[in-house]
Amino acid sequence: MKIDIILAGVGGQGILSIAATIGYAAIEMGLFLKQSEVHGMSQRGGDVQSHLRLSDKEIASDLIPFGKADLIISVEPMESLRYLPMLSKDGWLITNTTPFININNYPDVDILMSKISSLKQFVALDADSMAKDLGAARSANMVILGAATPHIKIGYEKFENAIRNIFKNKGEEVIAVNLAALKAGKDYTEQNS
Amino acid sequence: MQKLLLLGDEAIAQSALDSGISGIYAYPGTPSTEITEFVQHSKQAKENNVRSSWSTNEKTAMEAALGMSYAGKRTMVCMKHVGLNVAADAFVNSAITGVNGGLIVVAADDPSMHSSQNEQDSRFFGKFALIPVLEPSNQQEAYDMVRYGFEFSEKFQTPVLMRITTRLAHSRAGVQRQEPLAQNALAVPQDPRQFVLLPAIARKRYKLLLNNQHGFENEAITSGFNKYIEGKDKSLGIIACGIAYNYLMENYSDRNVPYPILKITQYPIPIELLDKLYTECDEIMVLEEGYPIYEELLKGSLAKGKKIKGRLDGTIPMDGELNPNIVAIALNLPDERGDAIPDIVAGRPPSMCVGCSHIDSYNAINEVLNTYSKGRVFSDIGCYTLGALAPFDAINSCVDMGASITMAKGAADAGLFPAVSVIGDSTFTHSGITGLIDAVKDNSPITIFILDNFTTGMTGGQESSATNRIEDICLGVGVLPEHLHVIKPLKNQHDENVKLIQTELEYHGVSVIIPRRECIQTLNKRMRDKFKNK
Numbered sequence A: 001m002k003i004d005i006i007l008a009g010v011g012g013q014g015i016l017s018i019a020a021t022i023g024y025a026a027i028e029m030g031l032f033l034k035q036s037e038v039h040g041m042s043q044r045g046g047d048v049q050s051h052l053r054l055s056d057k058e059i060a061s062d063l064i065p066f067g068k069a070d071l072i073i074s075v076e077p078m079e080s081l082r083y084l085p086m087l088s089k090d091g092w093l094i095t096n097t098t099p100f101i102n103i104n105n106y107p108d109v110d111i112l113m114s115k116i117s118s119l120k121q122f123v124a125l126d127a128d129s130m131a132k133d134l135g136a137a138r139s140a141n142m143v144i145l146g147a148a149t150p151h152i153k154i155g156y157e158k159f160e161n162a163i164r165n166i167f168k169n170k171g172e173e174v175i176a177v178n179l180a181a182l183k184a185g186k187d188y189t190e191q192n193s
Numbered sequence B: 001m002q003k004l005l006l007l008g009d010e011a012i013a014q015s016a017l018d019s020g021i022s023g024i025y026a027y028p029g030t031p032s033t034e035i036t037e038f039v040q041h042s043k044q045a046k047e048n049n050v051r052s053s054w055s056t057n058e059k060t061a062m063e064a065a066l067g068m069s070y071a072g073k074r075t076m077v078c079m080k081h082v083g084l085n086v087a088a089d090a091f092v093n094s095a096i097t098g099v100n101g102g103l104i105v106v107a108a109d110d111p112s113m114h115s116s117q118n119e120q121d122s123r124f125f126g127k128f129a130l131i132p133v134l135e136p137s138n139q140q141e142a143y144d145m146v147r148y149g150f151e152f153s154e155k156f157q158t159p160v161l162m163r164i165t166t167r168l169a170h171s172r173a174g175v176q177r178q179e180p181l182a183q184n185a186l187a188v189p190q191d192p193r194q195f196v197l198l199p200a201i202a203r204k205r206y207k208l209l210l211n212n213q214h215g216f217e218n219e220a221i222t223s224g225f226n227k228y229i230e231g232k233d234k235s236l237g238i239i240a241c242g243i244a245y246n247y248l249m250e251n252y253s254d255r256n257v258p259y260p261i262l263k264i265t266q267y268p269i270p271i272e273l274l275d276k277l278y279t280e281c282d283e284i285m286v287l288e289e290g291y292p293i294y295e296e297l298l299k300g301s302l303a304k305g306k307k308i309k310g311r312l313d314g315t316i317p318m319d320g321e322l323n324p325n326i327v328a329i330a331l332n333l334p335d336e337r338g339d340a341i342p343d344i345v346a347g348r349p350p351s352m353c354v355g356c357s358h359i360d361s362y363n364a365i366n367e368v369l370n371t372y373s374k375g376r377v378f379s380d381i382g383c384y385t386l387g388a389l390a391p392f393d394a395i396n397s398c399v400d401m402g403a404s405i406t407m408a409k410g411a412a413d414a415g416l417f418p419a420v421s422v423i424g425d426s427t428f429t430h431s432g433i434t435g436l437i438d439a440v441k442d443n444s445p446i447t448i449f450i451l452d453n454f455t456t457g458m459t460g461g462q463e464s465s466a467t468n469r470i471e472d473i474c475l476g477v478g479v480l481p482e483h484l485h486v487i488k489p490l491k492n493q494h495d496e497n498v499k500l501i502q503t504e505l506e507y508h509g510v511s512v513i514i515p516r517r518e519c520i521q522t523l524n525k526r527m528r529d530k531f532k533n534k
Helices: A015-028 A077-082 A109-117 A127-133 A137-151 A156-166 A172-191 B008-018 B033-041 B043-047 B058-070 B081-086 B088-097 B123-129 B139-156 B199-222 B244-250 B271-280 B293-299 B324-330 B357-369 B383-388 B403-413 B425-442 B470-476 B491-505 B520-532
Strands: A002-010 A032-036 A047-055 A069-074 A087-096 A122-125 B003-007 B021-026 B074-080 B103-109 B160-165 B171-176 B227-229 B236-241 B261-264 B283-287 B419-424 B446-451 B484-487 B511-515
Touching (some): A015 A156, A047 A077, A069 A137, A077 A087, A122 A172, B003 B008, B008 B033, B008 B074, B008 B160, B008 B171, B081 B088, B081 B103, B123 B293, B139 B160, B139 B199, B199 B271, B236 B244, B244 B324, B283 B293, B357 B383, B357 B419, B357 B491, B357 B511, B383 B419, B403 B419, B403 B446, B425 B446, B425 B470, B470 B484
Parallel strands (some): A087 A122, B236 B261, B236 B283
Antiparallel strands (some): A002 A047, A032 B171, B003 B171
């Protein structure tokens, strides 16, 4: 078993919480894991990525080779496309559709969405609105993770455990909200594929 | 002992704690910062009274570490690659003095310049100082090598350099811990003149260092970190250094590489192993994450021996970090890629945060400087370097820590008036003060902005040695009180600030203006913590 995931977004959007949640679930499964992160200058509003690799065998490279990622999980639509060269021919792209616009030359959103829709295998959802509807505006990243869970070969309850553990110091309410966000994402993918 | 999920940086820190360090010294710098931060947040460090607060710069850090080693204790000093330039005087001479308590210097290199101004290879510095270099290929090796490095350091009374690169520093993996060791007892060196580098003593110490080289090389065979891996296909032999080894392995399922491999993670490279590979194989490929140091040595200036493939002959690009695909191409293996990046995807460079005080500072500075010809602003290393980008387009230089004040002075000496310097608070205490003294001594006609946000912002908000000291430092080195001003970089103060800047720019002497407002990131964090603790 091996799964290689590119996490994408803009600095400050919470891709490392997604990584931590998947990482926790993977460790609970006794899998090997490598997770490469971006720190420093790029974190300041620039594009950020994390390479997350899970396997039942020891992993050699901290970086996923081009064309070998099984999944791109992106909390921002334009950023999801930046990593297409990393995606394998059978790979899935899971992305938020809410754009994060902090540059003047951000592309036309309709063209962006048509580009995403032209991909062979994708899930695109408005995670920001879904999170807001749940009263969990800050949990859009967990909605996106939820939407990715059907494509990660780890039991769903492992992700729930991970959330309970990672947010355990923040109280029951925060845990409940994040679990609801995770479930909303999962349901979306299951109903739309 | 339990297995932990750690960044390469954190594995180094955890191992230093488990190896019984009494203190860690560092100035923040990507990708090395998380080593010291891990110690600062560690319960184990607190319980054992391990000192860990930030040093003013890498040179003071290196020297303090040498002092702790002098007193018999184990210590670590950490910096980014360019920090080693700052610490170089102390670093190179520490090889001559040798150490007492174990001393490991960690230099974190940044090939591909993710957050740096060059991609210099610290292994050169290790070779230059004639000391052993450890270059772990993964997080577990990083942990194990720190433990080994301290033993090595004390056995040969030598500082040991550990060189890592961004991908190891900032990548997480499972790490198996070892039983923690107690700290060393306080004990000054047996030879009271060991650290006195008078020429007569230095000559003896240098001979000792030269004589140790054979022992260092022998360690690189017996320690077991360097490995000769047999292979059936002798048409090629591969030397894989540090994390380049991982990229090689990634290209072969189940790690079945047909060629003989020399895995190098400890230097000096044992000639014995090198000779075996060279003799056995028709051609040699050298994979180094960084400069082609060993490729060049092996090839020789005349390149009359066997064919050596690597960066120098174009098998691998001359610059930038390696990855599995670059290695695949070098080995003529398939290089499969996904779809190309669509043209509509725009670049998204880093930018100053919404609400950042630097934005207001640059708006005021720009408004005044627009009335002069362009090209007058010498900047420095920090978040405010982003003032180079649109919409500010506000600065004309960024070279090294502290170069803003000194370059403005030099340009002013050449006749550029007004000349402006922009430097952050932490960078000012790191390396700006000495330049300010030069400027005051010559009464150079420059205007210096010390952007004070009470923190070292770019690396994530570490404590700044400058906090609450800047005015006293400036006055102390001779800046005139009437040309020292503190302003508030806020929209509603803009007009007032512009007026003051106008006046000071026209002054023919040293002016210092301190725009002062807390970093928006540390402010937000402080507010969140306050809310949490309520």
